[in-house]
Amino acid sequence: MVNLETTYLGLRLKNPLIAASSGLTNSIENILEMAENGIGAVVLKSIFEEQIQSFGSKNNTISQDNEINESKKYIQEHSAKRILYDYLELIGQAKQKTDIPVIASINCVSNQGWIDYAKKIESAGADALELNIAILPSDPEVSGNENEKIILEIIDSVVKTVSIPVAVKISPYYSGLANIIKRISQKDIQGLVLFNRFYTPDIDIEHQEIKTSFVFSSPSDIALPLRWTILCSPWLKSNISASTGVYNGKGVIKLLLAGATTVQIATLLYKKGFREISVLLNEIENWMERHGYTTIEEYRGLMNAEISSSASAFERIQFMKHYSGIE
Ligand SMILES: Cc1cc2nc3c(=O)[nH]c(=O)nc-3n(C[C@H](O)[C@H](O)[C@H](O)COP(=O)(O)O)c2cc1C
Numbered sequence: 472m473v474n475l476e477t478t479y480l481g482l483r484l485k486n487p488l489i490a491a492s493s494g495l496t497n498s499i500e501n502i503l504e505m506a507e508n509g510i511g512a513v514v515l516k517s518i519f520e521e522q523i524q525s526f527g528s529k530n531n532t533i534s535q536d537n538e539i540n541e542s543k544k545y546i547q548e549h550s551a552k553r554i555l556y557d558y559l560e561l562i563g564q565a566k567q568k569t570d571i572p573v574i575a576s577i578n579c580v581s582n583q584g585w586i587d588y589a590k591k592i593e594s595a596g597a598d599a600l601e602l603n604i605a606i607l608p609s610d611p612e613v614s615g616n617e618n619e620k621i622i623l624e625i626i627d628s629v630v631k632t633v634s635i636p637v638a639v640k641i642s643p644y645y646s647g648l649a650n651i652i653k654r655i656s657q658k659d660i661q662g663l664v665l666f667n668r669f670y671t672p673d674i675d676i677e678h679q680e681i682k683t684s685f686v687f688s689s690p691s692d693i694a695l696p697l698r699w700t701i702l703c704s705p706w707l708k709s710n711i712s713a714s715t716g717v718y719n720g721k722g723v724i725k726l727l728l729a730g731a732t733t734v735q736i737a738t739l740l741y742k743k744g745f746r747e748i749s750v751l752l753n754e755i756e757n758w759m760e761r762h763g764y765t766t767i768e769e770y771r772g773l774m775n776a777e778i779s780s781s782a783s784a785f786e787r788i789q790f791m792k793h794y795s796g797i798e
Contacts, residue, residue, distance in 0.1 A: 473759045474766050475752065477511070479710050479733045480599045480636035480661040482572045484511035486752055487727065487767060491714050491735035492517050492576040492601065492640075499564045501745070506569040508748040511733065513571060517578035517603050518558050523585035526551035555588065559595040572598040574638070578605050581621065582628040589633050599636040602629060603667055608644050615646050623654065630659040638662030638712060642669060643695055652703050662710040664735065665696045665703075687738040692716030697729055704730025705777040720754020730772035 475486035490496050490505050490513040497516035505513060558575075565573040575597040577589065592600060604625055606618050622641070630637055637660045645651045656663060673684030693716030700713050710732035717723060723734045739747055764770050 472765065473756045475511075475755065477732060477767055479512070479572075479712065480574075480638055482512070482598055482636065484572060484733065485509075486511040486755075487731070487733040488723065488748060488751060489514060489574075489712060489733050489735045490740060490748075491737035492603065493737040493741070495737070495740055497561070499561060499568065502561075502565050502573075503568060504745045505740075505748060506571050508745045509752050510571060510745075510748050512574060512598075513565070514574040514576050514601050514735065515558070515561060515565070515597075517576040517601075518555070518588075520577065520579040520581065520583075520585040522551055522554055523577075523588045524583070526555055555591075559591055562592065562595040562597050566596040566598075574599045574601050576601040576603055576640075578603040579625055580604070580606050582625045586628050586632050589629055593633045593635050597635060599638060599661070600629070600633060601638045601640055601662075601664060602626070603640045603664075605642070605667060605669070607642065607669060619645070619651050619654070622651070623658065626655065626658045626660060636661040638664055638710075640664035640667045640714070642667045643699065648699065649703060652699075652707065656707050656709040660709055662712055662732070663707065664712045664714055665699050666715055668715055687741060688716045690716055690718045690722075693718075693722050693725070696731075697725055700726055700729040700731050701774065702776050704772050704775045720751045720758065723751060723755055724758055725774075727767055727771050728774040730775040732771070 477484050477487045479487070486509065488509075488511045490510050492514040494516055495501050496513050502513055562573055562575055573596070575592045577585065577592075577600065579585065579602060589600060602625065604622050606621060608615060608618050626637070626639060639655050639660055639662070641651070641655070641663070643666045652663060668688065670683045671685040672681050674680070675682045696713040696715050700711050704711055711730060712733045712735055713726040713729070713731040714735035714737075717726070717734055717736050718739050726734050759765070762770070
């Protein structure tokens with residue numbers, strides 16, 4: 472008898488499949504349907520720090536004596552308030568109507584003007600908070616160190632404020648990726664989500680315009696979280712939740728063998744619907760039965776880089792094997 476239970480961020484999940492933060496996790500109807508199809512946990516759509524800041528911001532630049540601007544300001548504040556209120560409502564409903572862990576998500580680039588809302592998320596009943604730290608190192612005047620300092624400051628502010636477990640979702644765009652992953656994990660957090668996915672600019676060559684493309688991942692994108700889970704899981708204290716490019720049960724199994732605690736899916740749910748959750752779970756169960764595993768702990772991390780003396784040697788050997796056939 473196969474048991475898919477796992478512990479992520481100190482929370483008991485009936486299986487390691489998590490619905491990643493996306494528009495799909497923004498309604499109670501969808502969350503209920505995902506729960507019915509067997510999802511282990513959900514990460515709600517991110518609320519943006521700007522949405523939180525825009526409510527009650529004292530730094531509003533709109534002129535006070537202009538009536539039109541005043542009404543615009545009122546509408547902006549009112550809709551921001553509504554969004555923030557609805558988000559807390561959604562947490563409450565999801566907790567009331569399902570028995571799966573509900574992880575809230577905040578997309579942030581600073582620790583200014585929104586931290587108190589994290590406390591409200593906790594009071595609304597969220598089981599954990601995922602911080603989607605969406606700093607893109609695109610400013611040539613800002614060094615990697617400066618960006619990393621901001622990340623660590625955000626985490627410090629949040630863990631001081633809430634007592635629910637915190638997971639940090641980062642992008643892979645760091646020069647010393649393993650080093651920043653390690654420094655994040657030394658904070659009082661419980662999980663790292665590898666990785667965040669940015670909307671990518673594309674070019675429409677007919678209209679010669681920039682457009683947004685590549686919103687959805689491709690199956691080959693799994694290579695990125697797979698590599699960094701293999702490399703980091705041997706020494707990382709925090710749980711790894713692997714995200715990007717998971718299209719089937721095979722992908723989930725690979726990431727578990729690499730050392731992930733949970734695996735997050737978004738594109739697959741958009742493309743194939745929520746019934747795909749049970750298809751993935753069946754695939755994992757069948758594979759475990761075929762290989763004689765009864766729990767995930769028996770094989771989690773079996774294929775991580777600990778099999779090699781050091782992570783960089785492991786990478787080098789894999790590279791040589793691939794390109795020169797050296798065994
Ligand atoms: C339409 C869409 C909306 C998303 N919105 C969010 C979001 O609000 N917050 C977040 O952290 N990630 C968001 N993501 C990223 C996903 O959570 C996930 O990390 C990413 O899509 C990679 O997983 P996948 O390959 O299974 O799609 C979104 C992804 C998609 C496709």
